[in-house]
Amino acid sequence: MLVAVAGGTGLVGAKVVERLRARGDDVVILARSAGVDLTTGAGLADALEGVDVVIDTTSIVAKKPAEYVAFFRAVAEHLQQAGAAAGARRIVTLSIVGIDGLGGGPFAHYDGKRAQEAATEAGSVPTSILRATQFHGFAGQLIDWVAKGGVLPCPKQPVQTVDVDAVADQLVAMAHEETTEQHVRRDLAGPEKSLLADRARAIAKARGQRLWVAPVWLPGATAKKIRSGVLQAPAGAVIDGGTFEVWLAREYPVS
Numbered sequence: 001m002l003v004a005v006a007g008g009t010g011l012v013g014a015k016v017v018e019r020l021r022a023r024g025d026d027v028v029i030l031a032r033s034a035g036v037d038l039t040t041g042a043g044l045a046d047a048l049e050g051v052d053v054v055i056d057t058t059s060i061v062a063k064k065p066a067e068y069v070a071f072f073r074a075v076a077e078h079l080q081q082a083g084a085a086a087g088a089r090r091i092v093t094l095s096i097v098g099i100d101g102l103g104g105g106p107f108a109h110y111d112g113k114r115a116q117e118a119a120t121e122a123g124s125v126p127t128s129i130l131r132a133t134q135f136h137g138f139a140g141q142l143i144d145w146v147a148k149g150g151v152l153p154c155p156k157q158p159v160q161t162v163d164v165d166a167v168a169d170q171l172v173a174m175a176h177e178e179t180t181e182q183h184v185r186r187d188l189a190g191p192e193k194s195l196l197a198d199r200a201r202a203i204a205k206a207r208g209q210r211l212w213v214a215p216v217w218l219p220g221a222t223a224k225k226i227r228s229g230v231l232q233a234p235a236g237a238v239i240d241g242g243t244f245e246v247w248l249a250r251e252y253p254v255s
């Protein structure tokens with residue numbers, strides 16, 4: 001099977017590529033560093049020649065909130081149009097658990113993901129959307145993006161983080177699934193409920209990083225919904241992957 005992995009050089013994408021190759025699939029990577037710009041569609045038609053399935057694991061860290069919707073919608077529309085022209089049988093897209101009704105300001109990434117889901121399902125190529133919870137390493141990304149002067153302002157945020165390896169496994173399984181359904185949707189979460197602040201403290205400690213995790217109370221409807229636990233596994237979610245502690249020991253081995 002020939003699988004195109006959009007974002008195949010990224011954190012999730014590289015793990016997806018590794019797994020596809022290990023099971024004998026042919027892979028083409030769609031990324032700017034591989035000569036394909038998915039926001040303009042440049043290089044896409046040639047790259048998708050003969051493709052069976054497309055897996056979308058693209059992402060950006062935007063400077064302005066509005067960029068998220070523009071990016072994710074454009075990528076999804078280009079993959080649908082070029083995928084249909086190439087005769088792809090399915091597009092598998094990675095999204096995020098619980099994002100309905102969330103967005104704006106610091107949560108604009110979620111607006112982008114909903115726009116991506118909608119644009120993906122609006123096309124003619126059948127789709128499978130995997131909504132995963134935050135990865136075990138998400139609090140580490142947050143530290144890198146937000147912490148200043150040894151302080152991380154951290155909202156009270158219940159999470160149920162998942163090992164990124166389980167996310168890659170599930171995306172590959174969905175790409176290989178035989179189904180006649182036009183739109184498949186699945187939720188994936190890790191095995192334990194926790195608080196984002198506790199994850200941040202554990203990652204900072206494992207990194208040997210001095211960090212004070214300062215509790216913050218964010219106003220607004222999105223923050224309120226997140227405090228109620230909507231980012232944790234919904235009913236019917238697949239629970240998979242190792243625990244946070246196992247991931248932490250693997251990621252930051254004690255020398």
Ligand SMILES: NC(=O)c1ccc[n+]([C@@H]2O[C@H](COP(=O)([O-])OP(=O)(O)OC[C@H]3O[C@@H](n4cnc5c(N)ncnc54)[C@H](OP(=O)(O)O)[C@@H]3O)[C@@H](O)[C@H]2O)c1
Pocket residue numbers: 006007008009010011012013030031032033034036037038039057058059060094095096097113132133134135136138
């Ligand atoms: N972090 C979490 O906790 C979490 C949880 C659930 C779901 N997710 C979702 O997981 C997805 C993947 O995240 P990640 O951390 O693996 O992303 P990442 O490491 O930042 O990788 C992003 C990928 O997108 C590619 N890309 C960016 N702009 C592009 C463009 N214009 N054209 C083509 N390719 C482009 C990048 O390659 P080039 O730079 O070479 O173009 C790279 O391969 C995201 O959509 C995110 O919403 C994340």
